[in-house]
Amino acid sequence: MSALTVENLTVSYGDIHAVKGLSFEVRQGEIFTLIGANGAGKTSTLRAISGLLRHGGQVSLDGQGLRGVAAENLVSLGMAHVPEGRGIFGNLTVLENLKLGAWIRHDAKAVAEDLERMLTALPRLRERLAQAAGTLSGGEQQMLAVARALMSRPKILLLDEPSMGLAPKLVKEIYTLLKQINETGVTLLLVEQNANIALKLAHRAAVLETGLLTLAGDSSQLLADPRIREAYLGA
Amino acid sequence: MLHDLLYLAQQTINALQQGSIYALIALGYSMVYGVLTMINFAHGDLFMLGAFACMLLAGVVTPLLTAVPPILVFILILLMVMAVIGFLGAFIERVAYRPLRGAPRVSAIITALGCGLLIESLTLVIFPYSQSIPPLLANRTFELMKVADPAGAGAPLTLTITALQILIIRVAIVLMVALDFLIRKTRYGMAMRAISFDARTVPLMGIPVDRIISMTFLIGAGLGGAAGMLYGLAYPVIAPSMGILVGWKAFIAAVVGGIGSIRGAVLGGFILGAVEVLAVVFFESTYRDLISYSLLLVILIFKPYGLLGSAPNQKV
Ligand SMILES: Nc1ncnc2c1ncn2[C@@H]1O[C@H](COP(=O)(O)OP(=O)(O)OP(=O)(O)O)[C@@H](O)[C@H]1O
Numbered sequence: 001m002s003a004l005t006v007e008n009l010t011v012s013y014g015d016i017h018a019v020k021g022l023s024f025e026v027r028q029g030e031i032f033t034l035i036g037a038n039g040a041g042k043t044s045t046l047r048a049i050s051g052l053l054r055h056g057g058q059v060s061l062d063g064q065g066l067r068g069v070a071a072e073n074l075v076s077l078g079m080a081h082v083p084e085g086r087g088i089f090g091n092l093t094v095l096e097n098l099k100l101g102a103w104i105r106h107d108a109k110a111v112a113e114d115l116e117r118m119l120t121a122l123p124r125l126r127e128r129l130a131q132a133a134g135t136l137s138g139g140e141q142q143m144l145a146v147a148r149a150l151m152s153r154p155k156i157l158l159l160d161e162p163s164m165g166l167a168p169k170l171v172k173e174i175y176t177l178l179k180q181i182n183e184t185g186v187t188l189l190l191v192e193q194n195a196n197i198a199l200k201l202a203h204r205a206a207v208l209e210t211g212l213l214t215l216a217g218d219s220s221q222l223l224a225d226p227r228i229r230e231a232y233l234g235a
Numbered sequence: 236m237l238h239d240l241l242y243l244a245q246q247t248i249n250a251l252q253q254g255s256i257y258a259l260i261a262l263g264y265s266m267v268y269g270v271l272t273m274i275n276f277a278h279g280d281l282f283m284l285g286a287f288a289c290m291l292l293a294g295v296v297t298p299l300l301t302a303v304p305p306i307l308v309f310i311l312i313l314l315m316v317m318a319v320i321g322f323l324g325a326f327i328e329r330v331a332y333r334p335l336r337g338a339p340r341v342s343a344i345i346t347a348l349g350c351g352l353l354i355e356s357l358t359l360v361i362f363p364y365s366q367s368i369p370p371l372l373a374n375r376t377f378e379l380m381k382v383a384d385p386a387g388a389g390a391p392l393t394l395t396i397t398a399l400q401i402l403i404i405r406v407a408i409v410l411m412v413a414l415d416f417l418i419r420k421t422r423y424g425m426a427m428r429a430i431s432f433d434a435r436t437v438p439l440m441g442i443p444v445d446r447i448i449s450m451t452f453l454i455g456a457g458l459g460g461a462a463g464m465l466y467g468l469a470y471p472v473i474a475p476s477m478g479i480l481v482g483w484k485a486f487i488a489a490v491v492g493g494i495g496s497i498r499g500a501v502l503g504g505f506i507l508g509a510v511e512v513l514a515v516v517f518f519e520s521t522y523r524d525l526i527s528y529s530l531l532l533v534i535l536i537f538k539p540y541g542l543l544g545s546a547p548n549q550k551v
């Protein structure tokens with residue numbers, strides 16, 4: 001079953017064609033990763049899927065076409081997006097950030113339970129609940145960004161380079177968290193420059209180069225592919 | 236000496252009244268700037284319309300409610316004025332500012348100035364002459380202190396406060412406390428603060444950004460309308476041009492307090508009220524504006540983002 005289908009996606013900024021006709025499918029319950037270097041069009045792809053950028057082509061969520069659906073309405077359809085650079089509201093407290101993540105939900109009791117579960121899993125956030133989120137370290141902010149997105153109880157979570165700017169130990173922590181999230185049944189679409197770690201986590205993957213997909217397949221295959229090893233894994 | 240002190244105390248009371256009104260207006264500038272980084276130059280004219288709306292509503296409502304205590308009539312009219320002016324503010328955002336949101340900043344500024352002029356001109360067409368607001372409440376003067384003139388010649392000096400002054404200050408404080416609660420404690424307030432930090436990310440939470448912006452205009456303009464009504468009750472002769480100078484002054488108050496900051500707007504309003512009144516105490520009244528604004532400029536030299544403001548994207 002397909003959770004998200006992208007057909008012939010194109011994104012342009014004036015004369016710059018950032019995404020030139022991407023097609024791929026993310027299956028229900030899997031972790032799918034798009035890997036690519038700087039400027040390959042990863043962020044543009046995710047922002048287009050989320051309805052934040054004007055784009056050509058077709059995006060469907062659970063078989064429903066998303067053309068004309070505003071970004072803010074996608075959350076109710078089960079999509080959440082952790083943006084590049086985390087997008088934490090630094091002037092709000094950690095707790096307020098988490099509460100905003102649950103904006104679309106009106107089941108206050110279940111929200112409180114989810115919050116409790118989240119804070120048990122991420123004790124560092126609990127210690128800092130009343131603190132302005134802008135004062136968190138980069139790793140804590142990334143965890144907060146993921147936790148905030150989960151507060152909407154998404155079916156599919158889009159992640160834009162969650163490893164960016166983090167020390168290897170923190171990257172590992174974040175990836176462990178992502179694995180746990182996936183095990184609860186949430187589908188992940190993960191965009192990464194860090195091919196090594198992304199391919200190890202993901203079930204399937206595709207490689208994005210200057211707006212086009214060049215390779216796709218099971219991650220284990222791609223990990224072994226000499227072209228990938230040379231270009232992305234520095235082997 | 237005692238006389239000077241008494242005079243100063245009297246002027247402080249006047250400053251509180253004036254400051255309350257500036258603060259209410261400044262809040263509207265600051266809130267809109269917070270969510271859109273745009274100065275709503277039509278805000279001073281919405282303030283003016285608040286006074287006119289009060290006059291019109293008083294003409295209709297008061298005769299119908301003769302049996303109702305005047306204070307309730309006052310509250311009713313206040314709420315109606317706030318609703319009318321609030322919706323007008325949200326309407327202006329919807330039809331005039333929203334289509335220009337992606338356009339260069341100067342287009343939005345010109346549009347806002349244009350909206351202000353339009354409101355003013357239309358009001359002038361309907362009311363070519365100054366109007367007067369009927370008193371909604373019997374105004375009493377309370378004598379707080381009385382000192383005989385030491386020379387024994389002149390009348391005794393008194394320290395007074397009027398019921399209207401008390402009412403204006405009270406209403407302003409109630410509105411500001413309510414706003415502070417809304418911004419700090421409710422989810423709509425959280426969303427407003429989130430938008431002012433990073434509007435691009437807010438839709439990813441499923442938050443309807445446009446609706447929050449409409450609400451911000453509604454509340455900001457509503458407060459401006461309330462200020463217009465209070466001002467009109469304090470200075471009952473009203474004219475379509477009354478929003479220009481008061482509007483600019485409140486804008487300056489918002490900047491001095493730190494535009495985008497809610498508490499800053501309140502602080503700036505009261506500081507401006509105080510500076511204006513005290514300038515007259517110590518200098519000739521013709522120098523009032525010169526002295527007040529020089530002082531405010533000096534504040535900005537030392538605090539370029541205003542007293543409680545912060546550099547963009549560092550608002551806490
Ligand atoms: N707002 C913009 N205006 C013009 N060009 C843009 C804009 N945003 C992105 N681009 C261009 O589109 C291309 C793809 O950018 P995008 O941000 O999608 O890449 P990316 O794969 O996410 O890169 P990175 O790994 O650096 O985040 C780049 O060439 C970039 O310069």
Ligand SMILES: [Mg+2]
Pocket residue numbers: 042043044084
């Ligand atoms: Mg990117």
